[in-house]
Amino acid sequence: MNDLIEAMAAGLLGVRGVRAVALGGSRARGAHRPDSDWDLGVYYRGSLDVAGLASLAxxxxxxxxxxxxxxxWxxxxxxxxxxxVDGGQVDWILRDLDRVERVWADCGAGRYEVGVQAGHPLGFWSPAYAGEVALCRVLADPSGELADLRARTATYPDPLRKALVEAAWEADFSVAAAAKSVGAGVEPGDALHASLCLSRAxxxxxxxxxxxxxxxxxxxxxxxxAAASLPSAPPDFASRVTALLRTLNADAVAAAADLVRETRASLV
Known part of the structure; x- marks a missing residue:
């Protein structure tokens, strides 16, 4: 399958607009299972020949x-x-290289966006574009532009780190909103709003x-x-979050507020 993927990447370069192809996802990180999909980032500039992609596919x-x-999408x-292809699942994922570079410039200035996007229930956080490049394996890149960007994204920008750490204030806000939607005691109240608020937090x-x-x-x-495995995560972070999302009552919201405060204190 590896040879097929390499040949596919070369074929994609023959489509008008395509500038580089990268392997992403679990296979790029070496965390894949035998049945994991092959995620190919198809980086293009300007007008992309979609019909050419369909013909190749x-x-x-x-x-x-x-x-x-x-x-x-x-x-x-x-x-x-x-x-x-040959019993394996291959995903082509389009990425506008000009836009990726603009997002990377924003990251360096501590700016980011969170956009509504199907398949991303908590929204698409724009720094993911830079993260995809940083964690990818470049397969085809004749001009070297994706490899150059990958080298730059290897260093996480301090302004972005500061901005995303400070974003934790919203977790407090969301938990406070959830408190208004749960019923007294064990009653669920407005379960949809409360669960969305806690999930967001x-x-x-x-x-x-x-x-x-x-x-x-x-x-x-x-x-x-992944967050629970980080050194500054509170003890049993994942299991506590899971239990609170399953419980969804006033006591759970109070415990969620405690967990938020504990987590924010660990980020100082």
Whole structure:
């Protein structure tokens, strides 16, 4: 499969607009299972030949493949395709290299965005673009521009670290909002609003914990376990968060407030 992926990356470079291809996800980090997908970041500039991508995909799979062009999967995930090749699942994920570089410049200045994006229930945090580059394995990059950016993203920017650690204030705010939505005692009250508020609070804390340790956090999947493994995480962070989200009553919200305060104190 590795040879096929290398050949696929070379083929993608033949599509107008594509500038570089990178392996991402668990396979790039060496944390994959035998059945893990192959995530290919397809970095392009300017006008992208989506029809050319579809033609290449059809040639690889032997059947038509729907390719979502820029914006087809939302404002941040952008677009791509899901392919089944030789029994393996390969995901093409489009990335506008100009936009990635703008986000990286923002990271260096301590600026970030959180955008609404399908598949990201806590929102898409823009520094993930830089994190994807930092953690990827470059497969095809004839001009060297992605490799150059990868070298720069190897150093986590101090202004971004400061901004994301300070973002932990929102966890307090969200827990306070949840307190208004739970019923007295064990009654659930407004379960949807309360659960969203607590999830948001803990999601923000995972971002702040990662930033504190200068670690890139790419999405919500696995974020809780990864945050719990960091040195400054409170004891039993993951199990406590899990228990509180399952309980969802006034006592749980009070305990969540304690956990938020404990976590924020560890970030000082």
């Amino acid at each position: 059809a040639g690889l799979t032997g059947s038509p493949v729907e390719v979502a062009g820029p914006g087809g 939302g404002p941040w995930v952008n677009g791509g395709a899901w392919l089944s 803990f999601g923000v804390l995972t971002q702040s914990l990662h930033a504190h340790h200068r670690r890139w956090l790419l999405n919500e999947k696995g974020a809780l376990a």
